[in-house]
Amino acid sequence: MKNAFLAALFGAVLLISCAREEDNVKPSTSSDDDLIGFISTSTGVEKSKIVYDATKKHFVLNGDVLVTRQDAEDRLKASKGGRTEHWRYNYLVSNTYVTNIKVYINPAVPSAWQTATRNALTQWNNINGTKLFFSEVTSSTSANIRVITGYEAASWVARAYLPTYNGRPGTPVEINTYYNSLPSGQKLFAMVHELGHTFGLLHTDQTSGVFITGTPTTDPNSVMNSYVLNWNGFTTGDVSAVQILYPQ
Numbered sequence: 001m002k003n004a005f006l007a008a009l010f011g012a013v014l015l016i017s018c019a020r021e022e023d024n025v026k027p028s029t030s031s032d033d034d035l036i037g038f039i040s041t042s043t044g045v046e047k048s049k050i051v052y053d054a055t056k057k058h059f060v061l062n063g064d065v066l067v068t069r070q071d072a073e074d075r076l077k078a079s080k081g082g083r084t085e086h087w088r089y090n091y092l093v094s095n096t097y098v099t100n101i102k103v104y105i106n107p108a109v110p111s112a113w114q115t116a117t118r119n120a121l122t123q124w125n126n127i128n129g130t131k132l133f134f135s136e137v138t139s140s141t142s143a144n145i146r147v148i149t150g151y152e153a154a155s156w157v158a159r160a161y162l163p164t165y166n167g168r169p170g171t172p173v174e175i176n177t178y179y180n181s182l183p184s185g186q187k188l189f190a191m192v193h194e195l196g197h198t199f200g201l202l203h204t205d206q207t208s209g210v211f212i213t214g215t216p217t218t219d220p221n222s223v224m225n226s227y228v229l230n231w232n233g234f235t236t237g238d239v240s241a242v243q244i245l246y247p248q
């Protein structure tokens with residue numbers, strides 16, 4: 001039971017990344033003591049029963065439960081801020097493009113990811129009260145966004161570029177095929193999230209960017225959270241953010 005609880009708490013935490021410089025910088029590291037204190041508080045395991053193995057870079061709880069240092073770091077970082085607000089980038093997509101952002105899916109993209117991408121386009125297109133609209137094109141030369149694959153045994157599932165200074169959507173969106181076995185709901189979440197970056201949304205669990213006035217100040221289930229969740233639809237905050245940035 002406890003193990004299951006811990007697994008749920010510290011289980012595979014997959015980050016979605018994007019091409020901003022900040023996203024490529026690892027979180028500042030915390031001391032062993034800070035992390036042990038945090039793990040103790042969040043699990044109820046006494047500090048004296050938590051040992052750090054520096055070689056394997058994990059904490060051992062009660063002798064048999066393992067928490068990687070990276071997971072603990074990520075969780076601590078998330079808990080410190082605890083803020084989940086909607087932020088936008090300096091640059092947005094101009095009217096020239098935003099009413100019909102053309103997306104090309106490279107044929108090399110695995111079919112399950114292609115499906116997730118198409119479903120993600122539909123999710124954004126189904127939001128009312130916004131001029132934002134995506135369409136799929138079969139020619140890469142006419143596309144505004146190309147969806148491609150990469151492979152890296154790393155903690156990013158997918159990543160995307162933000163809009164350019166001259167109002168074009170960010171391209172390409174890159175899928176890490178190291179995560180091909182992710183459940184379909186998480187693939188969809190990741191692709192909805194990445195498309196959000198292409199038109200200027202930043203992570204809700206960051207505290208930088210331009211705050212989107214009119215959105216809620218707490219929105220933990222936003223698709224723009226940097227952790228991959230199972231897709232469960234947009235939050236009202238996600239919908240508001242798009243309607244405010246790209247009104248009809």
Ligand SMILES: [Zn+2]
Pocket residue numbers: 016017018193197203226
């Ligand atoms: Zn992201």
